[in-house]
Amino acid sequence: MLHIRTLRGRPTLRAVLLAAASIAVVGGAFLALPAEAAPVGATAPAPFVSDRLSVEVVGSGPDVILIPGFGCSREVWRAEAERLKATHRVHLVQLAGFAGEPWTHGDGPFVQPVVDELARYIRDGGLQGAAVVGHSMGGMSALMLAQQRPELVGKVMTVDSLPFFSALYGPTATPESARPFADQAAAGILAADPASFRAGQARQAIGLARDPAARERMVEWTAAGDRRAMATAIREVMTTDLRPGLAAMTTPVWAPYASDADGGAPAELADGMWAREYAVLPGVKLIRVDGSRHFIMADQPAAFADLMDRFLAAE
Template identity: 35%
Template sequence: MNRRKMMRGGLALFAGSLLARPAVAAPFASRRIAVTTRGAGRDVVLIAGLASGPGLWNGVIGAISGYRWHLVHVRGFAGLAADANASGPVVQPVADEIARYIGAAGLRRPAVIGHSMGGTLAMLLGLKGLASRLMVVDMLPEGAAMIGGTASGMGFLADQLGDYFTGTRAGRAYLAQILAEMPGARGSDPDVIANALRDLANVDLGPQLPRLTAPMEVVYAVGADAAQAGAITRTFRAAYAPKRDVRLLPIGPSGHMVMADQPARFNAALSNFLKAV
């Protein structure tokens, strides 16, 4: 065999060996979200709320082992550049991107936990049939109901507030002050916050709750005042009544950041929830 034939045969073998190797998945890239993973075990998706980043879950990850945590960071929140979230709707496009991540990462119906706006996103993923179990933390199906309103009544006000927060110097300064006082919210983009608030004020997932087939637990915060706690409980029970077999769990005394105000009780609740995964 001459040298040319030997080289040709060697190249063919080399090319064949490359083609025979399994394909390596490209890293997930998104202009809406960034996702990091920590730990090892069964897959759990964690979604923080409005203006918050993955740091919200540090106490959870440090206390509960045996899971691979997928931490979703919405672009424009907590120091991450806004990118595609800088204008237009935020909530539904972000839900769609988390769904794309679940598919790209090869996750098979992971448990999904979401706090506040993250709870809305978790329910949207549940409606896509992508979650084995859902935990919603201190969020109602109708976003406007969190401040005593309705989607039909709060939509216009949300638009006005969004214009104030982003279109005036005083509004931007006031929003910056609010974000500076929120744990983990520093560096959030005012435009993304305003757009997300508009979305949340107009969303009402209540009528779609019967379509949620995955088991669901709702953890909600109550204060020390018994009368107020009773009123909050009645609100959550009524809001989630359309969801069959939903489990409601009050934790208090606590503010909105349940995992920070009552870490031991929240971690115990989450651990019990995940044991059923």
């Protein structure tokens, strides 16, 4: 069941704390394939080449860009891409360093270069008014893109994604206060032996999805990732605060979030958290999806498909 609210002001809300597991690990040249062959005699666009991300394109129609979350494969979006490709041109993004995609940047920066490359992909591909949908860290990246390059983005959906992830630790959290925890999380990723890392991922996956198959996929994706990339990414995710830029945004934003009374975030806590953290974003549409943990598209696929259709149809 979906519960929709649109925020127009700043409500006074009780401080809440959600499980930190929802932001833990799990929440060369690459080619973007053209949606269809260029006409005979026409000059085909140059392929998109990046060492930060690759893009698979399916279908035709209005453009939809799907970004996976921390440690995940683009396959997290496969069911939605297959469903949408009859009516939309779907761009499935894979981030370098995650789920076996090569990583060549050591412990260098992660998130901002991804946002820069997404902007270049949209610009070079001539995409107009693209809908950008991201899960978890992918939602953070989509929000950053809309803040920095609003002319390239038609609308944004942030799926179970906060503008400051470390707000999960409480309403007084700041990037500075979160830094020790971020450093600790990064160090843990780098230090764990393969067996311990996999076991930890399996434990965390229980809190991130109700669906057993989704949990298994999460573990396989994170086990195949580059630990340096993942350590850098989690540190940046936990210390990046996009809230100061929300009030000036003009891009339409939908922010679905999960609620699960049996092992996830109870509705009252989730409502308070999302309303508080998105309070200053004009017109943001908050949608609570009940019976779901962090991976809404896996736990409630029918509800998420309906939500996606309404998002894409909205002006």
